[in-house]
Amino acid sequence: MTNHRYLPMTEADKQDMLATIGVNSIEELFSDIPSQIRFKGEMNIKEALREVELVDYFQGLASKNISLKQKPSFLGAGVYEHYIPSIVDHVISRSEFYTAYTPYQPEISQGELQAIFEFQSMICELTSMDLANSSMYDGPTALAEAAMMSAGQTKKKTILVSKAVHPEARAVLQTNATGQRLKVVEIDVKEGVTDLEHLKTNYNDDTACVVVQYPNFFGNLESLAEIEAITHQDKALFVVSSNPLALGILKPPGEFGADIVVGDAQPFGIPTQFGGPHCGYFATTTKLMRKVPGRLVGQTVDDQGQRGFVLTLQAREQHIRREKATSNICSNQALNALAASVAMTAIGKKGVREMAYQNLQKAAYLKSQLKAQGVEVVETAPSFNEFVVKVTKSVSDVNKMLLEKGFIGGYDLGRDDSKLERHMLLAVTEVRTKEQIETFAKELGALQ
Numbered sequence: 538m539t540n541h542r543y544l545p546m547t548e549a550d551k552q553d554m555l556a557t558i559g560v561n562s563i564e565e566l567f568s569d570i571p572s573q574i575r576f577k578g579e580m581n582i583k584e585a586l587r588e589v590e591l592v593d594y595f596q597g598l599a600s601k602n603i604s605l606k607q608k609p610s611f612l613g614a615g616v617y618e619h620y621i622p623s624i625v626d627h628v629i630s631r632s633e634f635y636t637a638y639t640p641y642q643p644e645i646s647q648g649e650l651q652a653i654f655e656f657q658s659m660i661c662e663l664t665s666m667d668l669a670n671s672s673m674y675d676g677p678t679a680l681a682e683a684a685m686m687s688a689g690q691t692k693k694k695t696i697l698v699s700k701a702v703h704p705e706a707r708a709v710l711q712t713n714a715t716g717q718r719l720k721v722v723e724i725d726v727k728e729g730v731t732d733l734e735h736l737k738t739n740y741n742d743d744t745a746c747v748v749v750q751y752p753n754f755f756g757n758l759e760s761l762a763e764i765e766a767i768t769h770q771d772k773a774l775f776v777v778s779s780n781p782l783a784l785g786i787l788k789p790p791g792e793f794g795a796d797i798v799v800g801d802a803q804p805f806g807i808p809t810q811f812g813g814p815h816c817g818y819f820a821t822t823t824k825l826m827r828k829v830p831g832r833l834v835g836q837t838v839d840d841q842g843q844r845g846f847v848l849t850l851q852a853r854e855q856h857i858r859r860e861k862a863t864s865n866i867c868s869n870q871a872l873n874a875l876a877a878s879v880a881m882t883a884i885g886k887k888g889v890r891e892m893a894y895q896n897l898q899k900a901a902y903l904k905s906q907l908k909a910q911g912v913e914v915v916e917t918a919p920s921f922n923e924f925v926v927k928v929t930k931s932v933s934d935v936n937k938m939l940l941e942k943g944f945i946g947g948y949d950l951g952r953d954d955s956k957l958e959r960h961m962l963l964a965v966t967e968v969r970t971k972e973q974i975e976t977f978a979k980e981l982g983a984l985q
Contacts, residue, residue: 603945605809609973610945611903613923613964614754615676615703615801616809619782620892620968622883625806629876637871639832643847650846653871654834656802656878663784663889664798665791666820670831672874673817673866676801677706680748680778681713682819682830682864683797687746687774688719690828695720695743699731701753702778704953710748719745729757729917729925736767746774746797751790752783755950755962756900756923761793769794780804781818783921785893797821806880807873816873826850830864895967896922903965903974910982915960923964925950929985932961942980 551563560566567575586594605618629635633648640646640653653671660669673679684696696714698707700723707723714721722739725732731749740747747768751759761777768775776797777790782804784790790798803815821829827850835849881889900922904914907926915925928935932949939946951958965974 602811603940605945608940608943608945609969609977611947611963611965611969611977612945613966614948614962615705616812616815617782617804617922617964617966618809618968619804619966620884621806621808622880624883625876625879628879629872634872634875639868639871640834640848643845647846649871649875650834650848652875652878653832654836654846655882656874657834659878659881660781660802660818660820663781663789664779664795664818664820665789666795666798667823668826668829668833669818669820670829670869671834672802672869672871673799673819673831674868674870675813675815675817676778676799676803677703677709677817678866679799679801679817679819680706680776681710682866683776683799684710684719684746684748685713685717685864686825686828686830687776687797688717690825691745691772691774693743693745693773694718695722695741696745696748697722697724697736697739697773698748699724699736699750699753699759700726701729701731701755701757701759702748702750703754706750706778726755729753729755729915730759731764733760733763733767736764740767740770740773742771744768744771744773746776748776748778750778751787752780752921752923755925756920756964757918758787758920761790761795765794780921782889782893782896785889786897787893787921791820796825802874802877805884806876806878814870814873816870816877830866831869892967893921896965899967899969899974900924900965902971903963903969903978906975906978907981910978911985912978912982922966923962926961926963926981928959928961928981930959932959935961935981935984938984939977939980944977944980946981 555561555566610618634652637649640649643650657669657671661667673682688694688696696710696719698710698721711721724739725735730753736747747764749759749764751761753759765775774796775794776799777795779790779798779800781800781802798820800818801815802818807815819829819831833849834846837845837847839845884892900920904924907914913927915927932951936946936949947961947963950960950962
């Protein structure tokens with residue numbers, strides 16, 4: 538007893554519960570399960586450790602991780618190391634935000650509601666869309682929800698998604714589509730971007746939406762104008778997944794006629810955190826306002842004319858629509874959305890543009906340094922802060938050797954496509970220094 542700080546259930550608790558339901562033992566409780574399929578004997582797991590030993594064990598496991606604080610990283614592929622203003626942690630650590638839940642009661646939730654409203658407003662500015670919701674779990678979730686909403690709106694069953702969309706996002710999309718009995722058709726990549734001819738071939742009158750990524754998974758910029766023209770030749774919706782930081786310098790999808798713009802707000806104020814949790818964003822047009830999954834915060838005035846904020850248009854899945862809903866999303870990432878809002882506010886419009894510009898320029902500088910070291914840079918289209926290189930050994934081996942030299946290498950594209958074996962996706966953000974970029978290029982060049 539003294540070895541355990543937390544006791545979820547005492548023996549007396551267990552006996553009381555068994556007595557209440559009318560059985561004498563755990564064995565009797567499970568007696569309806571046939572004995573031939575029940576596990577017998579002891580589980581093949583180690584005996585429980587005392588608390589101090591358990592803490593030491595897990596700290597030992599954790600110490601095996603290599604963090605971004607230990608080595609400079611050139612790994613991106615959807616999660617990026619960016620500058621986070623120190624004010625972000627100070628604000629989100631305040632108890633009124635840190636412990637807040639859904640602001641159903643606006644009279645006591647004005648602070649959180651305003652923070653979410655500001656998040657929505659800034660996402661709309663970046664994407665050039667009419668409205669945004671109060672965040673989603675992450676980028677892939679937002680993308681899947683966009684496709685599901687498109688199918689619900691158009692009453693069509695086929696989703697066309699580019700293979701230049703992040704493979705994990707495509708996997709999440711496929712899972713959601715299976716549940717909704719929708720067909721997902723993946724469009725080929727040609728020279729680093731979506732193959733427009735393959736898109737035209739697969740587009741038909743059952744197409745609910747066309748989904749692309751901008752910049753795409755390989756870091757390249759898609760021709761949104763051409764894809765939009767193909768998408769809108771009938772009633773299909775145009776869905777664009779976009780890195781929000783890139784929109785500080787790139788023409789936003791809304792100006793290309795996108796119907797839904799989604800992505801992950803992780804580049805703004807949210808640490809990489811070994812892959813999550815992050816914060817998805819979802820922006821769309823006024824026409825689709827009542828079909829948006831999740832929550833919307835609106836601005837209004839009270840009976841005295843004072844500005845206030847409320848959850849609005851709440852005829853949603855978690856309230857009354859139930860089985861008629863196109864989505865089951867009923868929560869959000871309010872704390873991480875707040876972090877993104879604080880970061881964007883602290884950095885400012887000019888700062889976001891400067892961050893994006895530095896990403897663009899530093900990635901271009903790494904390209905030039907790698908070429909000088911004899912590394913093959915796969916340049917097929919304009920890119921933002923990521924690009925592909927081809928190495929002469931397996932990417933796994935190259936990354937191990939880079940780690941020994943003090944660097945976290947890039948993403949192994951061969952994991953997702955055997956045709957891209959020995960191809961590595963590299964990312965460069967504003968936090969990488971000139972010296973780090975030059976040294977990394979020399980070390981990678983030496984491994985060729």
